[in-house]
Amino acid sequence: MAASISAGQKPINRNQIHYLRVCQSVFLLVSESLEQLNDIGQEAWRMDLRLPLAGTGLCIAVLLSSGCSPSEEKQQVSLEQKTAQFEQSLDAIQDPKLKDAIADLGGSLLLLERAQLRLKNKPIETEYGDDALALLKHYPSPQALVDTYLNGLFVLRKTSNSDYLTDLQPVFPFSFNMPAQFPFPHGLEWQSVTLSNGKVITFQPEWSETDPGIQLSPSSSNLTNPDDLTVTYPFIEGVEVENKDQPQPVTLQGKAEVIAPHQVLTFELGKADIGKQRSDKNVSVKLLSLDKNSAEIELTNSAPLSPELSETPLNPLLVQARDTTGQILSRSGSINENSQQIAFYAKQLAEMQKQKAWSQAFEQQLEEERKTFEREQHSHYTKVYFNGLIDKLEVNVLDFSGATVTRKDLNLPVRRFDPLTTDSKIQPLPMPVVVYDDQAPNYLKGANLDEETLKKSVVVHQSTEDASAARIEFDHPKTFNDELLGTSFSTSDSPVTFFTQNENGKRGEPIELPSEAVEVDPLRSSITYDLTLFPETPAYAVGAIPLFLASIEKKALPVSQLPKGLELRGNALVVDQRLFPAEAWRFYAKDSSGQYLKEILAVSHEAPAKGSASFDVHYFYGQPSELETYQRSELNTVEYGFEVKLDKLENPPPAE
Template structure:
């Protein structure tokens, strides 16, 4: 059956179902999902063909898990949880071909002890997950199939059902986790050297970012072939529709036909972790329901029948130009970012991989240098713009200052400040500044809270925050607003550039690593970056602090993806105080603990 004919059948049946409804198998569409699923499985149990029963159970499980998710997600409880900005990787390397090469060739494995000395745990780290916990934002398939040991032996990865004699490689269900297992009685334990794998990456024609605030519900943004509409925003969810003027390219693999991801920020501007998602629209659900109804009428397994169903589902997805996602987050949604892929033209990138295996330790309790050679050269395209602001003016810094408030617990809340200057310098200091707190009257007016104790709040210049303690406030005068002057760091920074063969004393290059003696270059005052022979900034791969017997860090090693030809050093020469006036509305924790004469509040229990 041709794809065109299948597509016409889909459209015809969907239209027919809208008008006529379903004549039988009503339990498939019952609102009582558990009852419907149970009835469907009872029908399956009465069948005799085991292969048919397995296929029907898979379809029932898939359909009803979608229905169950649609019912349960809106009421699912959560605690606020944050993740890193997933657009960072696109800022560091906007060229998608180069980004793919860097991501694949820059992957290394970390080897560390397991629960006993017969196991080495192996975890993959990409160039962007090592420092930013950010991953590739377009479709890929990745399999690590074997490992090479230092004695030349190659072991195939096996699942948990296999338990061979001798050394073996256990493959977990997650693609980035494996275990190397040695026999208990084997003294000679060859070490892992390289992990071998294969990758298939779908590089889209382009990637576009669309940004919305929650007040922009109903608006549409367009860029090239893509347009995105913000359909709705709830307390912890957002619904988005993506339309591509063209269907996916014909060579797009079946597993790669999801062209967008939706991310959200709360009032702190930090990105929220995902609670769950609904990605099957009404037409797709009707297709699954119709296919299950047809499959339930079968008495024996017919391979051609189920192959045709699979082809029908695939044709449906390949016809799609409109996609609707409803995403639930672990926090209150304020802003939405959509990472949209134009799959109308793709490059299918296939590559065999050989990732080095290292024992990565960020804190080393000896002074011996450890070599971690760079598997490839990777540049950080975001650094030039970031470093150009090292001598930012006071006026520019003031314009970039941001702050937000969050409840840490039922008793504590904090107002955090970003001083707007690069490098996140931290400098200790003292202040006698006051913080003014206000309650909200029944009419909504601000009323000053008098007699606030000095113990009710603390100003931390080093961490650039103000922490306040709810039990120091009365239940009758709850803090709803705060204002005052926050002393922020106003840095005066000097820049130095050193050639690789003319480094000052106590700075040393060893292959791709810069060794920094911390006595002469304390971390609180210095930042270092490396450039290659073409003058391009190298992405930092890893860093390790080496400590002496007293556990005090003595030197730090910065490892780069490539050979440094020059080092840029930034020195915090002077620190000035920047007094910043702020005014902020405060949010209460869910169960606050305030002082009360007679009532023990829920948050105080």
């Protein structure tokens, strides 16, 4: 195996980088989407990334954070009993190191059991996702993707309302809200910031209240982006200190590391491949099972891994599934530990629980056992669950035999591009890399949205928590069409009538109501009603609510034939707002390959004085050769007729 390492550079401390945020426990879970962290119990989990659990408190909270369906009830009771017993056993442990080690491993095993239960019993509801390898398909080799990531990174100075804080936002050429969007192990360490007076401020992992000087530390204002930083200036009580008098950040220093696989191999599998081994070069995959919405796969790589990567928890499998429509199903979760691995760590947990105290000798014994066990593992296992019925599987193998480790020292200029400015000067933002927008083609289908499709997409939600403000909401998935609706809405009356329920459980008589009992908000597609003003209990609501649909005209323009009001300056498109107002126009750029370029950022240059021109500037990763323009030609109102069976009041008022 050949590992290529840049000369003269030391490896990043891998405990601090994205792909190695690891604690002692083996079974660490992260949700498929950051949004799911707010409702862990309602969503499935997976084990692709290894992020630290915050001790047993989080383990227990996660395990008990949701209800269960009837089919899960018996298993759920057993799991809760196990959890309670485990928590009680922790209370009896006196040695803090031993207690922490047992909490980590035992809590993770319980969390794994919870994940297995949730994934197994999750209803099969079709949901489509993106191609996890679309990013790689744009570049001739894995290393070219790595180079694009490293060379496309820059730093923005963010606007701030404070004179004592300056936020810095590293801008990556690829999105990181889903791990598959950059499929290779990668890490970033910030080291220092150089100020305009030449002073270098060293990075510190957290802000110190007692440090009297200027500090560089992680930002506390944006928890969803762990790479954001804040330069904090000392606060002097009673003295106004403005940013213009402070030395400003000029460059940000750090180092990055990316591990690129030697090659990426793809296998297409179906039911006929169950139990069979498929091979390509040094890589073999076996489909162990294929159910309606899940698949078990085993990977074997006959080529050895570099000793340098032996402690790196690489995930070499990216598994995707398509249904009979040919579309890619989104994943609901995955588990990457087979029964033998689970049994081994359960055995280690049992050994821990027999101890009275933690010792260095016992820790070394566990570590030697772990290393011996892992040396005996010659395959990689995963069980993946999908949101929908599987027709075909696509198994992508990242072959890390012959991997290339690229390390780069970063010295990035801090740029300022405020979203809104009165400066008439257009700043250049040259970009040495090309990045494509893979979401654009699907998103722009919304330009052709028709009335029938819009109506069919409506989902009715009800809220009956407050008797005086019960609500009915008519929601629909937001599309590109919504982006061009503008603000000039014309709404007519939106009639709604409430009915009782008759003896047959059907719609009964209409209810006469005072006008203040019902409020219709057509712009938000919602109805609020005050049940305390109803003479009878309503069972049905019948009426119509307006939806809005833009008529959108699309044109393709070569950059050599742009009309007045559109100008291309390098990778920047300048749009005159007098001729192409943002409320009614959108612009997408393609390069010579015919693919959509990803937009880096946009700046609105507002007119400093009345009567002078204002314009927008859109910056792209790459050189546009063609523009697609989308113009709203008119705004249409669509009447959505409804009959809604009303939910019963959740908290009925006490009887008088």
